[in-house]
Amino acid sequence: xxxxxxxxxxxxxxxxxxxxxxxxxxxxxxxxxxxxxxxxxxxxxxxxxxxxxxxxxxxxxxxxxxxxxxxxxxxxxxxxxxxxxxxxxxxxxxxxxxxxxxxxxxxxxxxxxxxxxxxxxxxxxxxxxxxxxxxxxxxxxxxxxxxxxxxxxxxxxxxxxxxxxxxxxxxxxxxxxxxxxxxxxxxxxxxxxx
Numbered sequence: 571x572x573x574x575x576x577x578x579x580x581x582x583x584x585x586x587x588x589x590x591x592x593x594x595x596x597x598x599x600x601x602x603x604x605x606x607x608x609x610x611x612x613x614x615x616x617x618x619x620x621x622x623x624x625x626x627x628x629x630x631x632x633x634x635x636x637x638x639x640x641x642x643x644x645x646x647x648x649x650x651x652x653x654x655x656x657x658x659x660x661x662x663x664x665x666x667x668x669x670x671x672x673x674x675x676x677x678x679x680x681x682x683x684x685x686x687x688x689x690x691x692x693x694x695x696x697x698x699x700x701x702x703x704x705x706x707x708x709x710x711x712x713x714x715x716x717x718x719x720x721x722x723x724x725x726x727x728x729x730x731x732x733x734x735x736x737x738x739x740x741x742x743x744x745x746x747x748x749x750x751x752x753x754x755x756x757x758x759x760x761x762x763x764x
Contacts, residue, residue: 572618577732580619584609591751596690599744602736604715605756606686610644617652619731620645623684623712624652626729630709633679634658636701638667638693641686645714649684660697667696675704685713688730689738691722698724 581587586608592600610616623645632655637646639661650657658675660667675681681701685694688711698708708726716722716730717738741747 572622572731574732577619577622580609580615584612584615588756591746591749591753593753593755594689594738596692596738597741598689598738599741599746599753600689600717600736600738601746602717602734603754603756604687604717604734604736606641606714607644610686610714616644616648619714620648620652622731623714623729624649627653627682627710627712627727630682630727631680632682632709634675634681634706635684636660636675636681636697637684638697642684642693645686645712646684649682649712653682655682660700667693667700669700669704675701675706677705679706680709681706682709683711683724685711687715687717688713688722688728689717689736691718691724694722694724698726 586605588603588605589601592603594600632653634656635646635650637643637659639659643659646659647657658673660669683694683697688694694711701708710727711724713730716733717736719735
């Protein structure tokens with residue numbers, strides 16, 4: 571089992587743990603950003619990091635793994651490989667997640683949702699709603715990083731590989747905005763900075 575310090579070392583060595591002034595996908599600001607893609611570009615890191623999640627869910631009854639694109643794709647695919655389950659994903663169309671590419675969910679299908687980083691849980695909650703509205707049963711959530719500071723409750727078991735206390739602010743209350751540190755949006759979703 572990989573320890574928290576070993577995970578932090580992977581994030582630091584790969585440049586995936588960033589410090590500065592960041593606009594998060596949720597719209598909040600933070601001085602800490604996890605660019606998981608930088609750590610997940612190395613298969614040996616992906617395998618180690620995702621093993622924490624797959625070991626936790628190993629004894630759950632799961633039919634399929636689903637991830638929100640794009641951040642959760644590598645994570646979901648690797649967890650599906652480790653658990654030997656089918657993998658599908660949702661992607662944004664007109665700023666809303668949808669099942670596309672011929673993917674479908676059967677009535678009663680038990681689904682594990684996997685993501686890279688959880689701050690407010692917005693993408694995961696949207697994915698859970700798609701699973702439910704398609705007749706599936708969400709059985710758990712796995713993520714590489716939980717930076718919600720314990721504020722997110724999905725109503726089903728949640729296993730992050732690592733929990734990190736990372737403060738985020740609504741833009742109006744962000745102390746970083748009062749400094750000369752520029753606001754940066756390093757993630758995959760286009761958000762326009764004013």
